[in-house]
Amino acid sequence: MSAHSTQGTGLGTGLGTGLGVTIDDVGVYFGARSDGVEALGGVNLEIAAGSFTAVIGPNGCGKSTLLRLVAGLLEPTGGTVMVDGSVPRPGDGRAGLGFQQPRLISWRTTIDNVALPLELAGVPAAERRARASEALDRVGLTAAASLRPRELSGGMAQRAAIARALIGDPPVLLLDEPFSALDALTRETFNDELQRLWMERPRTVVFVTHSVSEAVALADRVVVMTPRPGRVARIVDVDLPRPRPAELLGDPRAAELAAEVRAALSEGHALELRPWADQEGAA
């Protein structure tokens, strides 16, 4: 922590490479045992410090729940979640969470939205502004600093949200389908930029997505989950060289990996149709 916080200005300047995340036999139940919903049922996952992990699975498989656990927003009903060996807490400065919707505050300007985490942490106003405008530069929003969220396009709003998630320079970045509301072309640009941001300043990234190609394009490892209750069905290691331009997805190896992820996804669905196969099926 102190190693990169002494770098002061935040984004892209630190030397750290993120923190490891350990998810050990984690189950999450919403509601009462009798009529509740089991969102996650015994998830085991070791996420290496500085790695880029994509989590993919059908709707309702608990992907978002998994991110909330790592962010410390939710406590598991069973098992343990550790970030660098201790239980995560919101605001402990170790994880930044980016949501599917930008979730900007409508009466704040872009720069004040981005500076919000620093404001909550009690950083003085002048330093806040300096760091927030630097964060805006990084995501290409310099000109939008004094605009309100309703004046931003969907893509700009999502950039601002990512700048906000990154401003505290968290060693772990958690992204919950951050680009799913964007059009295909914008989305491709975002994926490139996300990769660039990560290569400039490596940190642990956990990226939830619905898109097989997005997962293969971005991640070192793709974690495929089963339908509810979510479990890890398969982990696919992506051994493609970086940086990975969009054309790389035409590469035969990329196609092979994507097919592997797709196969794992449909296996998961088959499990759902044959619940008795559940026991021996899940890896």
Next chain:
Amino acid sequence: MRRGGAAALSFVVFLMVWKLATVIGGYPEYILPAPEVVGERAWRAIGSGILWEHSAVTLLEIVLGFVVGATAAVVTGIALGKSVLIERVLSPYIVAAQAVPILALAPLLDIWFGGGLLARVVICALIIFFPIAIATMVGIRSVDPLLTEMLRSLGATNPQRTRLLEIPSALPVIFGGLRVGVTLAVIGAVVAEWAGASLGLGVLINIANQGLFDTPLMFVALATLAIIGLVFYGLVLFVERRLLSH
């Protein structure tokens, strides 16, 4: 300009209808005085200083009653909105108190609070409390849960959430309550004065109506109250527009 013009035109029409009613109806002055009679009476009341003497007292009661009542209501409304337990415990009393006619309670409150300015401020504050407290509660409850979760994920404390998210996002609804409240504050001040006061526009109404049989003077007092209500409503609206201009 066009808004001002429309307002002026509607006022002229209002005066004409009023005048017409007095002419067609042929009512005596003590039932319905004509507008020019009331105007002339207002001129004399202003000249003698009597109107200002009574208005100043009522204005003070309205301002203090509104500030005290609105502050208490907003604080209570925030507590009601944030805590289901507090709402369960307090809301029956708040609703019951609202259902009791304040007009009946006012003489008692006047005795309890010493019969002076304090008593009148308390009565005024009580009348405006309910709509503002309920509006605040509803506003606080209507906060976007996605934003609440976003702030929680950033480690925001409960007071930080209230200050940075809940109050600002409840403001439009709170101002709805304040607009209702500020007009009720005018009624509150008059009701309080009726319970026992020697000065104020409510007192002037009583003097004119029952003491002097001076119906034009009563109309002057009523018109003054109406103007005070309009001005305070306008002030609330002005502050609202300034605060919510984004």
